[in-house]
Amino acid sequence: xxxxxxxxTGTANVASVSAAFARLGCNLTMAxxxxxxxxxxxxxxxxxxxxxxxMARVDALGLGQALRDRIELGRPTLVxxxxxxxxxxxxxxxxxxxxxxxxxxxxxxxxGAVRVPQLGWNRVExxxxxxxxxxxxxxxxxxxxxxxxxxxxxxxxTEYGSRFVSALERGDVLACQFHPELSGMWGAxxxxxxxxxxxxxx
Amino acid sequence: xxxxxxxxxxxxxxxGRVVKGVRFQGLRDAGDPVACxxxxxxxxxxxxxxxxxxxxxxxxxxALETVRRVRSVLSIPLTVGGGVRGADDAGTxxxxxxxxxxxxxxxxxxxxxxxxxxxxxxxxxxxLAVDAAGTGRGWEVVVESGRKRTGIDVVEWCAKATAIGxxxxxxxxxxxxxxxxxxxxxxxxxxxxxxxxxxxxSGGAATARHLVEAIRAGASAALVATILHDGHTTVAELKxxxxxxxxxxxx
Numbered sequence: 372x373x374x375x376x377x378x379x380t381g382t383a384n385v386a387s388v389s390a391a392f393a394r395l396g397c398n399l400t401m402a403x404x405x406x407x408x409x410x411x412x413x414x415x416x417x418x419x420x421x422x423x424x425x426m427a428r429v430d431a432l433g434l435g436q437a438l439r440d441r442i443e444l445g446r447p448t449l450v451x452x453x454x455x456x457x458x459x460x461x462x463x464x465x466x467x468x469x470x471x472x473x474x475x476x477x478x479x480x481x482x483g484a485v486r487v488p489q490l491g492w493n494r495v496e497x498x499x500x501x502x503x504x505x506x507x508x509x510x511x512x513x514x515x516x517x518x519x520x521x522x523x524x525x526x527x528x529t530e531y532g533s534r535f536v537s538a539l540e541r542g543d544v545l546a547c548q549f550h551p552e553l554s555g556m557w558g559a560x561x562x563x564x565x566x567x568x569x570x571x572x573x
Numbered sequence: 574x575x576x577x578x579x580x581x582x583x584x585x586x587x588x589g590r591v592v593k594g595v596r597f598q599g600l601r602d603a604g605d606p607v608a609c610x611x612x613x614x615x616x617x618x619x620x621x622x623x624x625x626x627x628x629x630x631x632x633x634x635x636a637l638e639t640v641r642r643v644r645s646v647l648s649i650p651l652t653v654g655g656g657v658r659g660a661d662d663a664g665t666x667x668x669x670x671x672x673x674x675x676x677x678x679x680x681x682x683x684x685x686x687x688x689x690x691x692x693x694x695x696x697x698x699x700x701l702a703v704d705a706a707g708t709g710r711g712w713e714v715v716v717e718s719g720r721k722r723t724g725i726d727v728v729e730w731c732a733k734a735t736a737i738g739x740x741x742x743x744x745x746x747x748x749x750x751x752x753x754x755x756x757x758x759x760x761x762x763x764x765x766x767x768x769x770x771x772x773x774x775s776g777g778a779a780t781a782r783h784l785v786e787a788i789r790a791g792a793s794a795a796l797v798a799t800i801l802h803d804g805h806t807t808v809a810e811l812k813x814x815x816x817x818x819x820x821x822x823x824x
Contacts, residue, residue, distance in 0.1 A: 383694045491793060
């Protein structure tokens with residue numbers, strides 16, 4: 372059984388993520404309890420909105436530890452946009468809020484002469500050795516970002532005012548600052564590669 | 574900076590159908606919003622805007638169903654506007670599959686609505702739609718589909734709305750809309766220098782040259798409708814022309 376669950380962190384892109392997976396023949400189910408997250412072949416954290424509010428939803432559902440365990444073990448887990456930022460310790464966006472704290476990084480706002488939020492398509496350039504990531508154009512909708520690829524992770528970077536981390540992967544964990552569900556055929560192919568790992572894990 | 578300039582087709586929908594006449598080659602049913610949106614995605618559209626021009630509760634219901642159907646086939650962003658009166662309306666559209674929601678008249682009536690939507694769903698999905706009419710000295714906001722002039726200064730309104738949470742401005746020149754005379758470049762320059770969020774230029778496009786001018790004037794994206802619907806050009810041709818002018822586009 373290759374069940375893939377979604378952690379409900381808010382409204383804004385749940386329908387788009389669900390539709391993208393449905394086009395790949397995978398119907399996501401909503402996770403309600405920690406065992407839903409720990410027991411699934413794959414888990415998707417489609418965070419949108421503010422860092423603090425998204426983490427508060429994860430905490431209110433009591434799903435933080437189950438997510439952290441999956442990520443530490445490298446089990447198939449996809450985190451999108453603010454979901455990727457939640458891997459970090461904290462964010463300038465929500466002072467005082469603590470994320471999943473897998474990465475000892477503070478997420479910072481874009482700087483320089485660029486329009487914020489970054490809304491639109493930008494180039495994703497993976498570093499060597501990526502399993503999931505390929506060069507291409509992805510759709511971004513973010514005001515905050517990670518500034519460096521953490522040790523032990525493979526990363527892709529993108530230029531917007533300065534270079535920032537547009538994706539990370541480690542084991543079967545894929546973190547995307549962009550929205551793969553809105554990134555056309557390139558995004559669909561990326562989701563398909565990640566989805567394959569949930570079948571191997573099942 | 575490598576962020577690409579966006580070409581954004583806009584479909585006016587009413588009772589589940591595209592209105593304003595769509596006449597492409599190769600579509601069996603040119604009035605079906607799902608077929609139109611899919612065709613534009615294939616041509617390289619960077620995003621689709623659906624504008625619900627229904628005025629009735631029944632029409633709103635049809636619009637939600639249209640958003641669901643378009644979402645199921647579309648793998649690029651979808652912005653939906655028209656008839657958003659409260660944050661709950663925005664939530665309903667997002668749940669149906671919109672990625673961004675446009676607010677217009679209701680935000681002019683009650684500006685706090687912009688902040689309410691941004692607080693609940695994020696600035697990145699809160700689009701301020703502004704219809705601007707020239708006054709000779711500047712531009713004033715018009716509402717109710719152009720029927721009512723408000724006397725509110727467009728540049729000041731955009732600055733205020735972005736300060737309370739709007740993450741993008743869909744800026745329509747009421748004077749140019751439907752004329753084919755090109756976007757109002759002075760309007761784009763005035764608003765883009767007053768705010769730091771992206772601007773989608775709208776109203777007046779007839780040629781690829783007009784899109785190039787709008788991007789150079791400070792727009793991050795260009796909305797197109799009639800020239801695509803009439804089959805005079807394609808998204809791919811417009812993007813080729815932008816690239817030929819040295820503007821970065823998604824291939």
